[in-house]
Amino acid sequence: MADQVAKQSADAEAPSAWAKRLARWRGVWEQSVPRRCVTRALEIQITDRMMALAAQAFLALMPLVIVLAAAAPQGVSDGLVDAMRTRAGLGDSDTTENVESIASSAAEAGVTAFGSLLVLLSATSFSRALQRVYERTWRVAPGGLRSAWRPLAWIVGMIAYFVLLGFTFKITHSGGPLTVIRVGIAVCGSIALWWWTPFVLLSGRVRWRALVPTALCTALGTMGLGVVSARYVPHLLSTNESRYGTIGVAFAIESWLVVLFAVVLAATVLGAVLVDTRGRLGVWARGAVEHDGWQRTPKSGKFAAWTEDAHGDGTDKTSDEARDGTPGQAPGEASGKAPETPADGEEDPGVAQR
Template identity: 80%
Template sequence: MQMADAGVPADPGKRDGRTTRTERLRHWREAWETSVPGRSVARALEIQITDRMMALAAQAFLALMPLVIVVAAAAPNAVSDGLVDAMRKKVGLGNGTTTRNVQTIASSAAETGVTVLGFLLVLLSATSFSRALQRVYERSWRLSPGGLRSAWRPLAWIVGMVTYFVLIGLTFRVTHGGGPLTVVRMALASAGSIALWWWTPFVLLSGRVRWRALLPTALATAAGTLVLGVVSAEYVPRLLSSNERRYGTIGVAFAIESWLVVLFAVVLAATVLGAVLVDTRGRLGLWARGSTDPGGWRRTPARRRVTAPDATDPDATGPDAADQESADQESADQDGPDPGAADPDPNRGPADRRAGGPHG
């Protein structure tokens, strides 16, 4: 009797319940891993987003902020005042001692002059930040480093950022005031932010990602930074004032560093989200890359193309194909007619063919 009982399960219902829960958990895990949020979290952990945003914040504070001060010092007064106003709006600087110190530093540098050597040193030091940002973009999109051919791109991005700073300064200076000018300033700031974060990954990724595939990244980054700017304008001034009263300028530096950490957390999260969207097999992925091919977001720069362009690829056709066709036609005209080709006029006689003219 005991031997018969040993072959029967103690409680089949419990075993079936455990199996059902295990299968359900497995189903939920697979659904999470294949979803856009789950893949975004996995990609963020893959690029070590926490370490990257801390490193970018530190390099931006040490390399990019001095560049802003140098640009403010070298630019005309209208641009300089606009830059300080933009920093006050975006970073949350108020009218305290720190803001006056920034204005004093810019004014002193403008009076003494910025030497070419000093500007070049600040510019080259700022490229350390752009190179770090380039590595983050490459890892987010799972692309190999650009190599020596792309060594100029971090410097080109810094030059573009200087131009962006100048344009922002002019925008804030010209649209200074309330009423309709506030709407114009917000519209111009939004358009400039989208253009900046659309152009940035294209340059730093060496043109290996199509413009359309980068649009979700640009929209997500611009939206995140604009929302952060609105929140910063409300919260950060109180934090800066409190730190300035307690710790002085060093407290303000710590507050700005914390704000930069949050800023690059938003930038990296938007970058990861945009990179994951283009790989999605669904409507979102189809819209993001504009192709049914999962790898359709890739773009091969023109100088790296070694094979003939595909006729079905609209981006692969261009002046090169037309030039090649023209060269082939010229070569055929110089070599003369093909002796093995059929005569278009079968009524012509041998003498006419030798003469090259029509009979009669």
């Protein structure tokens, strides 16, 4: 009787089949890539970051594009406006004509070296914000003073990219077979840009191979957004412009920038999570079997902040061999002290043990 009661009690306490399945599914979800992407996105506060990046891009990058269009040759300037029509979906609206008139007015008035330098330095506020987002997404410490020049270098690289893009759109404007060349150059340029961007802003602490998923995801996302923008953004701009005037156009462009950086940050999170994943997917993403194989030590030396982040605390953790000496070397030799010898009449402890 007692055994039967104990058996019934054990059967009642044992989890049911549905409970086991639920626990198994929960474990699979906890280790899945979507769940880890959501966790990483919440960790970097993706909503606040994409809003901040959109605002800084509107205030910092747009003046830089206008100055660049004014200072560039006529062909490159026309190509930049054409690229804005294609990528941002501006079309042939009054807003595009206003941008062209502003650029032509600035070109006629002349762009001073001081004004260009001021716009360039103000644009680094955006690149610094983007750098902080990449560092938080990849969970690395700030680079410090050694990487202070990298946001400015990224802005210079972006200027070169804009010039190349404008020149490409100018020489392939006639259509036909040149359209295929334009699309190919635009795709390759987008992949190269988003492959080079995290490498520079992360101070070279992530291997090139590990940044391939981020570059591919970001390039595909931004190009897909460009296709959608070309269809819907012109209608949105014209509607806002007719209803609210210039302020409505500003709101529409700001909204488009928010969506753009939502795509960029989502692709960045996905790339970082894939690299940090264990198993075959993670090995393919980071290009190494080791879980920390995505890490890279810059040629200029290891950052102190990078070392602290890798160890989890600020202490200098050296190995026992580094503290006591090299392998095969006695502790006394590593510390520079001569080994102690037994005094006269005393027996060597090692001999006594033998």
